[in-house]
Amino acid sequence: NATAHLIDGKQTAEDIKVEIAAEVAHLLAAGQKVPHLAAILVGHDGGSETYVRNKVLACERVGYASTLLRFDDDITEAELLAQVAALNENADIDGFIVQLPLPKHIDPEKVIEAIRPEKDVDGFHPMNLGRMVAGLPALLPATPSGIVELMARQGIKTSGKHCVVIGRSNIVGTPVSILLAKNLENANCTVTLCHSRTQNLPEIVRQADIIVAAIGRPEFVTADMVKPGAIVIDVGTTRVTDANKKSGYSLKGDVNFAEVAPLAARITPVPGGVGPMTIAMLLLNTLRAAKGEVY
Numbered sequence: 323n324a325t326a327h328l329i330d331g332k333q334t335a336e337d338i339k340v341e342i343a344a345e346v347a348h349l350l351a352a353g354q355k356v357p358h359l360a361a362i363l364v365g366h367d368g369g370s371e372t373y374v375r376n377k378v379l380a381c382e383r384v385g386y387a388s389t390l391l392r393f394d395d396d397i398t399e400a401e402l403l404a405q406v407a408a409l410n411e412n413a414d415i416d417g418f419i420v421q422l423p424l425p426k427h428i429d430p431e432k433v434i435e436a437i438r439p440e441k442d443v444d445g446f447h448p449m450n451l452g453r454m455v456a457g458l459p460a461l462l463p464a465t466p467s468g469i470v471e472l473m474a475r476q477g478i479k480t481s482g483k484h485c486v487v488i489g490r491s492n493i494v495g496t497p498v499s500i501l502l503a504k505n506l507e508n509a510n511c512t513v514t515l516c517h518s519r520t521q522n523l524p525e526i527v528r529q530a531d532i533i534v535a536a537i538g539r540p541e542f543v544t545a546d547m548v549k550p551g552a553i554v555i556d557v558g559t560t561r562v563t564d565a566n567k568k569s570g571y572s573l574k575g576d577v578n579f580a581e582v583a584p585l586a587a588r589i590t591p592v593p594g595g596v597g598p599m600t601i602a603m604l605l606l607n608t609l610r611a612a613k614g615e616v617y
């Protein structure tokens with residue numbers, strides 16, 4: 323069976339959502355308020371629109387309240403910071419995200435730093451990143467923690483294995499390389515972080531027991547870079563035009579799936595691999611924020 327070794331992130335994310343929905347039912351039965359997630363979406367980027375819509379739908383699925391705040395891409399940085407401040411002060415909102423990327427005239431670091439760490443359910447605030455590095459309780463970034471959770475729930479043994487991460491973004495590559503080296507969910511990997519300046523990249527990736535591809539370059543990882551029997555985690559979600567799709571595009575991962583899948587022991591599909599896990603972990607962070615579990 324050619325697909326038996328697929329890592330089904332969609333199913334694993336569903337399992338997590340069922341667990342969360344049960345917790346929400348308990349909160350309701352105890353007469354407590356349900357968790358409330360807010361999202362700020364600036365502009366009309368197609369990918370961002372889809373991600374935010376899926377986040378709102380996921381809230382409905384598990385019984386959370388959700389609020390979507392939309393702004394045109396000419397919103398000033400000062401106005402956006404004022405909106406963040408209002409969500410910080412709004413006691414009904416347990417957590418919120420500002421969908422990235424933001425328009426070029428807005429400094430994302432400034433916006434992220436304006437979010438109260440207790441409500442930073444993306445785990446992007448330097449306070450949460452610093453606490454993560456230090457091994458203190460923190461809201462963890464959703465895609466990195468989703469990757470760790472996905473492998474744990476799929477029974478993939480990572481402890482002591484060599485994991486090569488490709489890509490050093492603030493959102494995925496850098497934090498996932500830190501998390502994978504920690505004892506969280508028995509991850510305990512030996513981690514190599516590769517990026518655009520890495521020399522002999524194919525040779526390094528070939529040494530990986532686990533490959534995490536997070537560079538945003540479609541089909542970058544080819545068969546010659548993969549050790550037979552490796553675990554392959556594909557974080558890429560580049561939109562490419564596809565006349566055969568109703569939407570007019572399809573999502574391409576950072577891994578050449580047709581070439582690499584036959585070599586890999588287990589591999590995540592795109593879509594249906596890491597993406598759904600990101601949303602499930604955002605919901606978990608929102609629950610933790612609502613229960614005051616972290617701070």
Ligand code: GUN
Pocket residue numbers: 419420421422423444464465493600
């Ligand atoms: N852009 C790409 N991934 C993410 C994410 O996880 N959260 C937010 N807010 N923006 C993103």
